[in-house]
Amino acid sequence: MPRDTLDEISDENLLVLYANGDPDAARLLTARLAPRALGYAARLLADRAEAEDVTQEALLRLWKIAPDWRRGEAQVSTWLYRVVTNLCTDLRRARGRRGAVGLDDAPEVAGGARSAEAGLIEADRMAALDAALGQLSDRQRQAVILRHIEGLSNPEIGAIMGLGVEAVESLTARGKRALAAVLAGRKAELGYEGDMEDEA
Template sequence: MEDLTSLPQDVRGTECAADASDDALLRQFAEGDAGAARALTDRLAPRCFSVAMRMLGNRTEAEDVTQDAMMRLWKMAPKWVSGQAKISTWLYRVTLNLCVDVQRKNRPDRLDDVPEPEDNDLSAAEKLQEAARKDALQTALSQLPERQQQAVILRHIEELPNPEIAGIMGISTEAVESLTARGKRGLAAILAGRQDELGYEDD
């Protein structure tokens, strides 16, 4: 995702350890280490993009949101206080807020750029069914209430733990559990009657 990095051009390029913490990398970037910025981008930008793509269903908009979120990270880097929160939690929150802004501008939802499956081992029929599943899930997600959509994406697609989701969304863990449960029921209701067509098994 080279075009999403938006790295400042006036910092020095140095090597940084791949196993460094997010906090350490952000601190190194704030001190002028371009290598740290690139390592942190490689680590975090794909997560932003994944959430934005699920929220928006449009690749161009998801890329724009990811770039904007990373730019905000670079701008706040000098002010970051280690230990006050996880950088990934902060970035997820920014990404969600940016997606909500885009959604509110673009109603009704746009679903014209859902990525195709990449498994080359699938048969033509299997590829069509997989594409139909992704389209159906994206459409169903877009019909959920905003907070349920966010909770379901973070829990069941990004596979984040409930306490981290609570931090991202600014709510209690119990509220996350409630939103996720209601979101799953909502998805099941929206997709009801299409299990055979999409190849889903009943839970």
């Protein structure tokens, strides 16, 4: 099938094409879905190598289920986010059994003269965000990332997490407050002038 035509096809129809042997469908689906799965997994795990493994495993499960995919029951992206969520939860639990990684284990945010005037570089802020996200409960972390970083709607998050819209709203609000509270102690290091905790 011509590439231009494939670009306009929904994820679900691409999956059907893949199951029917179309050689280009998997490449296009990967281009669409792998970055989303990787980005989400990387934020959940704060570990690039583990996030890549999760992405590969989630997509492998997608390829395997393609011949039996039931059209109209779920969005492909929603299904994939759910698989990534579950894989990351399992990994974090396994990691917890080996020894928890907390805020104190995160890379140190640069201080002193380097940050006093120019603020921190983006990598430092992202490291602080990852460490703070790690302080939330699994469900709060998932909801906050899906809502505020992945940019999904509350109904989409509800479908992924098996929750109603109101429960998602509550979870994201509490998660955001908790995140602000954790980061408030580091606002000077992060180069923010405002009081994050008060505003939350």
